[in-house]
Structure formats: C-alpha cells, structure tokens
Amino acid sequence: MARFFNVFSLRNLLVLSLALNVSLILRVLYEKDSEVMNGLCLDKKRETLMATDSVPSEAQATETVYLSMPSFSSSSTADSNGGDRIINLDHGDPTMYERFWQQAGDKSTIMIPGWQSMSYFSDAGSLCWFLEPEFAKEIIRLHKRVGNAVTKDRYIVVGTGSTQLYQADAVEPLSVVSASPYYSSYPLITDCLKSGLYKWAGDAQSFNREGPFIELVTSPNNPDGYVRQSVVNKSGGILVHDLAYYWPQYSPIDAVADHDIMLFTVSKSTGHAGMRIGWALVKDEEVAKKMVKFIELNTIGVSRDSQLRAAKVLQVVTDGCEYPTSLRSLFDFAAHLMEERWKLLRAAVRQSSLFTLPEFSPGSCGFLNRSFEPRPAFAWLKCEEPIEDCEGFLRSNNILTRSGKHFGVGPHYVRISMLDRDETFYIFVERLSTIHLRQSRQVNETGE
C-alpha cells in the first residue's frame, strides 16, 4: 500500500474514496433504482425531471399494504401466477429477510433513549470519529465468525453510500473501470455527475489507457453472480473489492478475503436496506484517514441511530451462529431460502424453454461446512431467440427487470432480484414457467 502514496496524489485518493462511495451507494441504488438514474440523465438532456416515475405504482401499493399489515395477502392476486399483478424485480429491496427478523423477535429490537447520540461525535478520539464503537466491534466479530474477510490490522470506515466525492475538480480525469457485465449504475453515475475528476472508462477487460486508474472488482459479481478477480494487467491502479455478496447465503466462503480495500453493506448481509449503512475494511492507515476526511466533508459522518441499530442486528446474527437455538441463524435461513429459490427458478426456466441462466460450479464453504453452488442475489437471465428485448418481453408479462444493456451487455439479458418477499417471488416463478404456454394460448385465442 505504501506505493500508493508515491503514485497517487490527493486527487487520486479522492477518486479512491469516491470509488468506495460509489460502491456503497450502488448497493443502495440497486434497490432504488436505475430507472431514476436513467430518468435523471435523460431528463438532464431535455431539461426536465418529471417524465419518469421511479416507483412503479403496483410496487407502491404492495409496499404500503405491507407496511401497515405485515402479511403476504394481496387483494390483487387473482390466480396462481398473480393475475395481472405487476411483479417488480428491477430494484432489489431485500425484503426476503423480513421474515427472519420477525421470527427473531425482541432480541433484535433496539431502544434509543431521547438523550442518547445527540452529539455529532460517535468516537471523537478514533480515526473514524463518526463510527459507533459498538458497530465496529460487531463488524469485526461477524467477519471473524464467518471467515469471509481479514479484519486484523484493518481500519474500519463507515459510509452511507453517497456520491458526493465525485465533485472535486481535477486537471486530468482518472479512469474508473469494471469488467463487464458491470453494475449498471457505475456508468450512469459517472455520466450524470461529471466532475472532471474521473471518467468512466468502461469494460476493464479492454482497458488500455495510460495513467492511474481504479478497478472496481465486485465479487461475487452483480449482475451475473460469478466470482471475480482483478482483470486489468497494469500497474498504477487502485483495486477496490466490493464484497457485498460474499456471504454464505449467496456464495461458498472458500477463503478469507485479504485485499487492500474491501467493501461490505448491511443491506445485502442482513437485509436492512433502510439503514443504508456500509463499511470498508482498509489496510493502509493513510488511505483510511483520507477516506474518513472525504466522508467527513461530504456526508459528515453517518446516522448514529442507524449505526446503533446495525450493531444490534449484527450482534444477533453473530450470536445466532455462535449459540445455536431453535431459531436458525440468519445465514442458515437465507442460504436455505436462496437454494430453494434458485431451484424453483431453474425449474421454471426449464419449463418455459425461453430462457437460460448462468451455471455455477460448486465450491466448499468453510462456514456452512458443505459444498454448494453459488445462489446469487440476482439472476442474470438470458432470453433465447427469437426474443431480442428480454426486458421488454418480460415487461409485457408484467414482470419488471433490468435490461442487460445497462450492464455493458446486450438487451437479450436481464437482471432479476432474487431477494423480494416470498409471495412476489413465487408469483414470479409461477408466471415465468407458464409464459410460453400463456402466450401460445393467447395467440390461439385471438386467432392470430
């Protein structure tokens, strides 16, 4: 890491910190949502923002119903595949996890007295003054238990996931790359928030420009779920490892990740998207300090309430691993659910014969003590010929997904969230399995 400080100026570090924030924010943006991003970018061009409505109306309805009445009943469910109900799997609100936390009951409840956490300072004496010490402790405890990342001699920097760090000006733009298919919001944010400081340089595999660069390595990858390594074969780069999905419910934990900068988020590990809390494990003190300075300037710390709640939630997760009770651990719960969902999805895909899915090799998981195939948080679905616009095709069947074109790949792919509530997921797979039949039937009935 020491070489960073010979090679990189503050400007570059800004970008590094930016990269952290990009990655954190992108985790948030997964759910909420590239439509908005697209809307904004497009709208910028035509100087109006009002054309797109980021929240599909049906999603609003279920959300509201659910919030006031936590059950899976839905008045709009007409038949086994949900009638005409719109199934929104574009953004990936991890509501699948609600059931676990309902079962977990009171032990995950947090109480915050009115007089607590009033000051801005969480831990004024520490390097990251806005990091709640209790949260830091639970982060370390969880990583140690799961064995998915080195925490020894690492600095923890908490973030809310924000893009402010794009802002600074710079003489020469710094290239930001990621191997395709890459997360759809990377180029969108880059293009929306042109700062002159960095420049989206596209697919890391074909990157051959001169000068310093940042490579974002998302592993397991969003959207396709594959394990990844850095692909740029050049020196002078900063590697940021986005390990949001490197948890046993999604991926066999086959090694303790040991990179210079590693990013995680509560949203995908415990399902608490509304907290919008992420953290970085950083090897080099100077890098960590600079990240803190930038997050301090740009987000001025992170909600203390959410951090306290995150600490409690992580504590329950780790306790559940260490002291088994009648209630399964979060990872058992989610691993079981993801396994079941992927089975159902693969069965539906086979039945429809219109789609294909990535295939994964099994890996040995040191945490769950067994070998299994990855079951990613997103399904990277391909529509087969003659369907060219997979997103449009699914949309005509009231299934909202995110087109492959946003990920640096063609429109014959879509990304589908696997983390929605049970009811939504079951309607989705049921509908997917019968799309071919239904469409044939419709064609026959209308005499076309």
Added chain:
Amino acid sequence: MARFFNVFSLRNLLVLSLALNVSLILRVLYEKDSEVMNGLCLDKKRETLMATDSVPSEAQATETVYLSMPSFSSSSTADSNGGDRIINLDHGDPTMYERFWQQAGDKSTIMIPGWQSMSYFSDAGSLCWFLEPEFAKEIIRLHKRVGNAVTKDRYIVVGTGSTQLYQADAVEPLSVVSASPYYSSYPLITDCLKSGLYKWAGDAQSFNREGPFIELVTSPNNPDGYVRQSVVNKSGGILVHDLAYYWPQYSPIDAVADHDIMLFTVSKSTGHAGMRIGWALVKDEEVAKKMVKFIELNTIGVSRDSQLRAAKVLQVVTDGCEYPTSLRSLFDFAAHLMEERWKLLRAAVRQSSLFTLPEFSPGSCGFLNRSFEPRPAFAWLKCEEPIEDCEGFLRSNNILTRSGKHFGVGPHYVRISMLDRDETFYIFVERLSTIHLRQSRQVNETGE
C-alpha cells in the same frame, strides 16, 4: 412559484435543490466543522489531507468521558474557570439539550424491532417516497403548535444535509449569494466542490450580476443572530429561507413564516445533531418533486431509523407544549437556559471590557406569550482595539472560536457556540470575564 418554471431550467433547479442541501448540510457543518473544510481546501492545494486534525483533542476527551458517563464532572477542571482546559466553542454541538432529554426520560425512547424499516421505501405512494409518514405528521403538528411556519398546502421534503447536488455540470455558472456576515461554510463548500454549476458570488448586498441567482436568507442569521429579509433587489432569483433558528428558545416568534422554500433542522430545534435530519417546507409541487428527485439521486433517501426517532422526539416536544406537566416543555427549558446564558455572557463581556456583543430589540413572541430579546445560538463577539485577531487572542486563552474572516467579515469578530453543555459554558464565561485581569496579572508577574 409558477414563474420558476418559465425562468428556471432543470439546471437551475439543481442549484435550488443544492441550496436546500447546502443549508441542511451547513447545519451539520456548524458543529463539525469549518476547520475540516478549511483543512480540505487548503490541503487540496498542497495535495495532502493530513495536516489538520479536525477534532481538538480536549473535545475528544470530554466527549468520550461524557458518552460513557453522563455527568458533568471533569477531571481536568482545575479551578473555577477550568484551568488550562481547552474550551471548544468553534463548532456548535448542541449538547446543551442533553439535560432536557435526560429529564424527559422514557417517553422519548424509541424502540425499533429488527424487522421494521428494512425496505428502502418509507411511503412509496407519496411524493417524497423516503419521508416517514409519522415524521411528516409530527413536523406539521409542531409547526402548528409553535406557529413559526405555514404548513398548509406545503410539501415536506426530508434531507440528510449533503452536498452531492453541487456535482452536476452546467454551461453557465449560477450565482449563489448571501448577505454578509454569512455562514462560513457557504463559500468554502462552493470553492471546494466546484461544479461549474454554481458559483459563490459573495455578499448578497453587493450582488449585481446578470442572470438567475439563489439568495440564501438565514433568519435569525448565523453568525450574528439578526432577523433578515432578502436583500437582492432583482427579479429572476430563487429565495431559500433557512429558518433553522426560528424557534422560541432563540427568537421571538412574531409571525408565521410564509415563504416559498423554508428549511428547518432537528439539530437546532431539539438538539439531536447525531440524527442529521432536516426538512424543507415547499410551496410548489413541481419544485418539491424536483427536490425529491435530486435527493433521491444523491442521497437516495434518508435514514429511516433517524426519521423514526425524530418523529418520536418531535412528538414529545409538541406533547410537552399541549399537555403541560411538571416537566417544562423543551422550549421553556431551552428559552430559560438561553436567556440565562446570554445574561452571563453579557455580564462577562462587560467585566472584561475587551469585547462587545450585538444588541437586539425585544420582540413579542406569540408562542411564549411574552416579549423578549433574541438569544441566538451563536454569539457574534467583537474584540475591541488593540486586539486585531480575536480568534487568535481567545485561542491563546484556550477558547476555540471561529474567526469572523470565515463569515465575510474581518478577524476582529468571532462566532461562539452558545449550545454546549453547562459545564463548558460556565467555564467559558468565567474565563472570559477574567481574561483581562488574568492577562494583566500575567504581565505583572512576568515583569513585562
């Protein structure tokens, strides 16, 4: 407001939204802190961030002590004016309010079960999808009770206070002005985060450029506490009224504020700085929608946990006004404390004969049903001749303040937080009152 949409493009609205965020973030930055800002700006020039430590070590120490042991004892208090203890009143952590909330007890405690607020959506069907309905309800209830702002037919937009909206590029910069003395971080943020979109145009009173502009009207004003009105005498401007201090503990509430865009924050009204929650009351639906879109893109909503807690805290405040108990209402508590502190400060200033303070005319407060002089959250202290560098002079007496030069005024002024904990404040006034004597004594003792 309708004319906005003839006059202003999306780019301009970006700046409007930016202005909202500036103001919200600035409330946060009050406390934490222009040193950092200065540090960053300076450091940018010399390409290193490590030179400044934003958190004075003494403040760290007391903070840590307090968090673990909520009492006002301090091991470092050697004599009646705190010995050599550094009194940091530069940033204004509103810790004065902790005592009220300790007395308020359990009714201000919030419980959040693990399964709650997991989704990103607070109220998916509403204009501001990331605004917790309960928080919105309590905002309206509080404003109605206090009578400080119109809420009828207004849209509420919640914000975390962030600067991301500075980011977008633009062909022509838009001028942002505020009458001096203006809040110190306006120009700093503007200069640090050059976006090409807007340009800090300095003192609103001398602003005479062509083209659209934003005028930030902070009333009562930070740093000097005076009530303000718009001063730019031109059409084509957007007025953003920052009413963070328009609460009865600081200012007589003599009218129901009725502006197009009004900003408030929990930090200065209830003292919950760590929540970092602010809100805007917006007259025009289209303006509100665009603000939401930008906050959605840039902060992607606001911590749901903090909003839930803010709702609870506001509820307790309003209940305390409506159903008087043995416990004074927050406003009674804080108004009494501010009145007492200003009396002490004015007495100390008289005693030292080295300083002067602004004088305010009494106003009639419809809420507290009496007439009183404003008692601002900051004291705008002037050092008299021959002291030229007031900040440096006070620093040599271990009192940290913010120099007038950051507010568009000379170094003979400083801004001093009036919202610190009792112990800190009392040491401060005691020391201030004896500075002259002590300095004379020192001079005599050393024989100079």
